[in-house]
Amino acid sequence: MATKSFVLKVWRQDGPDSPGTVEDLTEYAKDVNEHASFLEMLDLINERLMADGKRPIEFDSDCREGICGQCGCVVNGQAHGSQRGTTVCQLHMRSFEDGQTIVVEPFRATAFPVIKDLVVDRSAFDKIQQAGGYVSVPTGPKPDANSFKIGKEVSDRAFDAAACIGCGACVAACPNASASLFTGAKITQFALMPQGAPERKRRVSRMVETMDDLGFGHCSNIGECEAACPKEISLESIAIMKREYLKAMLAGS
Amino acid sequence: MLPLKKALTSSLGKKYLMAASGIALVGFLVTHLAANLLLYLPEGELYNGYAKALHDWGPLLIVAELGLGGLFLFHAAVATGLHMKTAAARQKGYLEGQRSKGGNSRFGFPANKMIWSGGILFAFLVLHIIHFRFGPGIAEGYEAMVNGESARDLHRLVAEEFRKAHIALPYAAVMLFLGAHLRHGFWSWLQSLGAMAPKYDKIIYSLGLLVALAFALGFLGIPFWYLLDVPGMLK
């Protein structure tokens, strides 16, 4: 079984208000199974830290199979690490060189304050979602399954947008710390479907307003969000959000 | 539900305004470059004739100039407003900087630093207007005859100024920033208005490179033309 050792530097921060600093954990990052995932490596380091009576590294994770959106940190200046279309829980140590320097730090955005070490508060995304990322569902008898006819190519596009797991990598990767790709994806998944039609103008205007109020930056059309997105959500989602907003604006009140 | 004022002061709305003013400025650049291509001619007849024709508009020219100036100020003011807020969106950057993950990302100087290329253009514009628009004219001896009428010899002024390296080289350098601004701007204005589809994305982005090169090289050539005295060599 091949193992690798790394020069590991990790951002340590005791709490939201403490300044935080980089800790060199190289001595704990020796002989790591190269088939360990990045988070399994952190687990191993944590075991070793605790054995030494030190505080383990705090980080978020849940499913560890790339579908829940809980994990996320910046590895060597890239959200979720260098591999495209991958969450950091699905990144494996075999993609790193033996002896490579690895710098791990939290997603950085004013709207995502650091709670501890690599854990950030992403509840700002929940607020954007709550502002309009829903549809009204009629109660009463179950409607006929064929009452909404939706082309496969349309539902596929909506599904691509709906694949967003809300991890926050787009914000972390955007030089402006903009939440446009997230908000765009959440708007697009409804904008393309007839079910989303009744609330469409209200949805886009409220979600954009909330996004702006929470202190995210604007979109400069750089597109690094798309490159960092583990679900490879297209920049087209942002274009669709802009079209939706333009329509809502021109429709007025 | 979404009043116009609220919409246009949102981050999306401000980008609509950036896009509209940006493309209008590109429109001005088209006329400016087209006219300035006449500067490549060794004789000033046509260029001075064009300048005189503009001046013969009289008060209308002042109105047009003020409108253009307003457009620049508007574009720069909205840009500054956007960036003031965005500067606060990430107070702490990444420890060893950020690296792009590639793909279709436009991460790089032109896209990330529009505010810098734009700011340099703004500073340049002020100096450029003082330099030529309010530079020496007929009273200072820059007089030429156009169709038998007296006109300002702008062609000779430009030619003389660009023979000085300390003038020609900074001018040329600023045009590189213009190129960078357009390299991103030409694609960006469409995306800002939502006029983007993955199918056409690559073509439009490539077209942006052509547009940027055409403007940057078109303008940049003029100072070099006179610095290296190409008209003299052609004689």
Ligand code: HEM
């Ligand atoms: C020859 C002059 C100029 C032309 C042709 C021009 C053109 C453009 C175009 C087409 C865009 C794309 C619009 C968009 O992203 O939606 C743009 C964006 C921008 N321009 Fe200009 N511009 C000029 C001068 C300036 C000046 C003087 C500034 C001063 C600060 C400036 C600052 C910006 C900024 C910051 C953006 C990007 C905004 C963002 O997305 O972050 N530009 N420009």
Ligand code: FES
């Ligand atoms: S832990 Fe669920 S996506 Fe990584």
